[in-house]
Amino acid sequence: MSPPNKATVKALCNHPEWIGRADCRQCGILQQVLFSDLSADDLESILDGIFEPIDQYGYPPGTVLYHEGGQDNAVFTIRDGLVKLVRYGPDGDERIIRLLKRGDSMGLERLLGDSYEHTAIAVRNVKVCRIPLTVMQRLNADKPRLYRTLMEHWSACLFQADDHIMLLLSGTVRNRVINLIRWLAKVEATEEKGRVELLSGKEMASMLGVTIESVSRVIADLKRKKVLRYLGSSLYEYDANALDTYATAERKAP
Amino acid sequence: MSPPNKATVKALCNHPEWIGRADCRQCGILQQVLFSDLSADDLESILDGIFEPIDQYGYPPGTVLYHEGGQDNAVFTIRDGLVKLVRYGPDGDERIIRLLKRGDSMGLERLLGDSYEHTAIAVRNVKVCRIPLTVMQRLNADKPRLYRTLMEHWSACLFQADDHIMLLLSGTVRNRVINLIRWLAKVEATEEKGRVELLSGKEMASMLGVTIESVSRVIADLKRKKVLRYLGSSLYEYDANALDTYATAERKAP
DNA sequence: GACTTGCATTGAGATAGATCAATTTCCCAA
DNA sequence: TTGGGAAATTGATCTATCTCAATGCAAGTC
Numbered sequence: 001m002s003p004p005n006k007a008t009v010k011a012l013c014n015h016p017e018w019i020g021r022a023d024c025r026q027c028g029i030l031q032q033v034l035f036s037d038l039s040a041d042d043l044e045s046i047l048d049g050i051f052e053p054i055d056q057y058g059y060p061p062g063t064v065l066y067h068e069g070g071q072d073n074a075v076f077t078i079r080d081g082l083v084k085l086v087r088y089g090p091d092g093d094e095r096i097i098r099l100l101k102r103g104d105s106m107g108l109e110r111l112l113g114d115s116y117e118h119t120a121i122a123v124r125n126v127k128v129c130r131i132p133l134t135v136m137q138r139l140n141a142d143k144p145r146l147y148r149t150l151m152e153h154w155s156a157c158l159f160q161a162d163d164h165i166m167l168l169l170s171g172t173v174r175n176r177v178i179n180l181i182r183w184l185a186k187v188e189a190t191e192e193k194g195r196v197e198l199l200s201g202k203e204m205a206s207m208l209g210v211t212i213e214s215v216s217r218v219i220a221d222l223k224r225k226k227v228l229r230y231l232g233s234s235l236y237e238y239d240a241n242a243l244d245t246y247a248t249a250e251r252k253a254p
Numbered sequence: 255m256s257p258p259n260k261a262t263v264k265a266l267c268n269h270p271e272w273i274g275r276a277d278c279r280q281c282g283i284l285q286q287v288l289f290s291d292l293s294a295d296d297l298e299s300i301l302d303g304i305f306e307p308i309d310q311y312g313y314p315p316g317t318v319l320y321h322e323g324g325q326d327n328a329v330f331t332i333r334d335g336l337v338k339l340v341r342y343g344p345d346g347d348e349r350i351i352r353l354l355k356r357g358d359s360m361g362l363e364r365l366l367g368d369s370y371e372h373t374a375i376a377v378r379n380v381k382v383c384r385i386p387l388t389v390m391q392r393l394n395a396d397k398p399r400l401y402r403t404l405m406e407h408w409s410a411c412l413f414q415a416d417d418h419i420m421l422l423l424s425g426t427v428r429n430r431v432i433n434l435i436r437w438l439a440k441v442e443a444t445e446e447k448g449r450v451e452l453l454s455g456k457e458m459a460s461m462l463g464v465t466i467e468s469v470s471r472v473i474a475d476l477k478r479k480k481v482l483r484y485l486g487s488s489l490y491e492y493d494a495n496a497l498d499t500y501a502t503a504e505r506k507a508p
Numbered sequence: 509g510a511c512t513t514g515c516a517t518t519g520a521g522a523t524a525g526a527t528c529a530a531t532t533t534c535c536c537a538a
Numbered sequence: 539t540t541g542g543g544a545a546a547t548t549g550a551t552c553t554a555t556c557t558c559a560a561t562g563c564a565a566g567t568c
Contacts, residue, residue: 150405217517
């Protein structure tokens, strides 16, 4: 239930990534995920009736969960960690389309089309539930109520995409980096308040459409200004107010 | 059924924007829109049973169809024209989040939330069908089949958002402008092949996150290179091959 | 502990694009 | 047809960001 620490992940890497059968009845984030609209009874009958199991998997950073164009017959719910959905530009450069966090779904497009639309890659240690398409189809047929939740997940993706677009349109590199940090701080809900685990420079760069060096310079500057303080392993302490100020103060500073 | 010409739009402006009751049975783009999954019988029973009518409206460019945060109780289907969904930055600058074309739906977020997420503004003369929420709700209850189409529309929005993100990450201003033109050429399906009606400079700029001047310069250059030829009223003739070449040739030309 | 290997950092110079400031063109209404 | 206003165009700077290149640092390996 708690985020996997380094040791457990090591373990996951040595063993296959499989963690175990999911027991949705016990799910700690049930209210956030695909089955949130179902009653306990519904849940019960589903879990009894299905013949393909819902399994949990763990992956270390960098693992590809599925490929654009690939055809694993499942959708996924993220239990923990961070996943990037990417596409590749003409020169093979990776472009991050979306970042998914705990409670988000991915691969929903498989409900409608024949393959995945992005490549999904773990950014941190990740735990996911793999829900076979057959289960989803069965559910859709049996419990139309599920549709609403499904639509909510589509719409959540869309809102996030919209935010990303706003981010990309938000002017200077400074602004974009700061807004990205604020977003990470918001969604990551690290144990300790006031701390963020940043992405790698390359990842931030390919999410914001800027160079690694520019990102690095912005962060160096924020450190100089005491807005960020490095704690080790990409973990930073941040001054929320200062961040807010800098993010909006931009644009026409004489 | 055909795109509104200048005269009809004139008429629309003088009269109220209302065009008339929609007869979905006769809809020329039925296969693209929200009701595409319903059988003729279903359609029949819906149209008979509803008490709030589905109406058609026409609007000239610049008209606001709904406001972010607004609460008109309806979703819309675009019959003709082009609509921009925008949000405003901290300094009130308009940022275009999405461009919608014939067959697209807008305002679907009202099915889930209390208000619209964007401001919708006509870019060209537009014809829309206004579908009251009550109708949608009734339909969802009666015809679960509709859910699939609905999901398809959500996913279509999302794919478009993803394309926009790729566009914004696609490097130089040149690239972005060219890719935008290619996109417009693709979706606008103007009568004559090989012609596009471009957006205003300001619109392209606020869609791509660049300045008006930069856009203008790119287009001037494309004209010089005979890739575009101006025909009047923002209509251009274009050389598709050349466009493709320029779009990809970018990035590292010595 | 020394060696790799992969990132992050920093500097210096090059440049795409922004900004500022005129014009010019287009469109429409009188 | 003319006139006015908005939008597009063009030129001349200026600057934020990219590029290229060198260096530093940390983690894992032998």
